[in-house]
Amino acid sequence: MPTRRTIPFDSAHLLALSVLVGIVVPPLAAALRPLLFPSIFCLILFAVLLIDLRGAFAGMRRDAAPAFAVCAWQLLALPLAFGVVHLYSPLGGEYSLLAFYTACAGSLFGAAAFARLMNLDEAMALRGTLASVLLMPLTLPPLSAWVAGAPATFDVAGYAWRLGVFLALPLITALFVQSRARWRARVQGCAALRHGSVLFLCVFAIGVMDGIGPRILAEPAAMAGLLLLALAIHAGQFVLTALVFAAGGRGFALTAGLLASYRNLGLLLAVAGALLPEGFIVFVAVWQVPMYLTPLIVSRLSRNGKR
Numbered sequence: 001m002p003t004r005r006t007i008p009f010d011s012a013h014l015l016a017l018s019v020l021v022g023i024v025v026p027p028l029a030a031a032l033r034p035l036l037f038p039s040i041f042c043l044i045l046f047a048v049l050l051i052d053l054r055g056a057f058a059g060m061r062r063d064a065a066p067a068f069a070v071c072a073w074q075l076l077a078l079p080l081a082f083g084v085v086h087l088y089s090p091l092g093g094e095y096s097l098l099a100f101y102t103a104c105a106g107s108l109f110g111a112a113a114f115a116r117l118m119n120l121d122e123a124m125a126l127r128g129t130l131a132s133v134l135l136m137p138l139t140l141p142p143l144s145a146w147v148a149g150a151p152a153t154f155d156v157a158g159y160a161w162r163l164g165v166f167l168a169l170p171l172i173t174a175l176f177v178q179s180r181a182r183w184r185a186r187v188q189g190c191a192a193l194r195h196g197s198v199l200f201l202c203v204f205a206i207g208v209m210d211g212i213g214p215r216i217l218a219e220p221a222a223m224a225g226l227l228l229l230a231l232a233i234h235a236g237q238f239v240l241t242a243l244v245f246a247a248g249g250r251g252f253a254l255t256a257g258l259l260a261s262y263r264n265l266g267l268l269l270a271v272a273g274a275l276l277p278e279g280f281i282v283f284v285a286v287w288q289v290p291m292y293l294t295p296l297i298v299s300r301l302s303r304n305g306k307r
Contacts, residue, residue, distance in 0.1 A: 025213075056127060109266060140152070
């Protein structure tokens with residue numbers, strides 16, 4: 001009797017399903033929207049608690065050159081390429097401007113959590129996130145001024161407090177916990193922390209979709225165009241970056257691709273909203289779709305690469 005093949009339902013499937021739920025169940029998305037910021041904080045805290053932070057930071061000096069190369073590619077090379085397309089090619093327009101500003105954003109605060117889901121180097125993802133968010137205030141203003149043809153404004157104070165709340169505070173808390181041997185052992189063996197990261201990713205995915213379902217019904221063509229753009233930018237940055245850094249090995253290349261494609265558009269919108277084109281706030285929500293679908297593919301690629 002032939003055996004029946006089944007596809008295991010894992011965390012990656014759950015994340016993809018969460019995006020769909022947020023779109024098709026608007027009342028639930030609206031109810032979870034107030035939990036977006038708390039879920040981001042808890043997601044990052046849970047992720048860094050599970051990382052050997054001393055080991056991750058100890059590797060910063062050793063891996064400084066490749067980390068700098070990834071960051072320079074992410075925050076300079078890719079925005080410059082999109083800027084040239086926008087300013088000097090027939091493709092210049094609203095979509096190319098959205099692509100340019102997407103490429104200017106630092107990596108997602110929760111990149112390490114996504115790296116864990118995809119079986120990638122979460123310590124490298126954390127280091128890359130730190131580097132990109134610290135350098136973004138230096139790269140974004142001149143790049144934006146070049147494309148816009150006018151001086152750029154940037155909310156430095158707003159940027160600083162967001163970094164403090166969503167990055168520095170979780171890191172300080174995790175370092176304190178890991179400095180106590182008994183607490184560290186309990187944390188490393190705590191299944192609730194591992195499942196909690198997925199839970200908060202799902203809460204964020206559903207909540208950030210608030211208003212997107214009705215908008216799809218009202219403007220199907222426009223929303224389809226934004227979705228195709230988001231898929232193209234996300235996949236393009238991921239694949240191109242992985243190819244550029246392929247010499248570093250499969251794991252390094254895929255983690256570099258993650259850092260280049262998982263961009264923190266919400267942070268960019270919060271601190272540089274005046275710079276951004278109209279409709280960027282809708283694009284931020286649509287941007288979640290490729291981010292939550294990617295683990296379905298990459299987790300299998302990285303797992304196959306370890307066999």
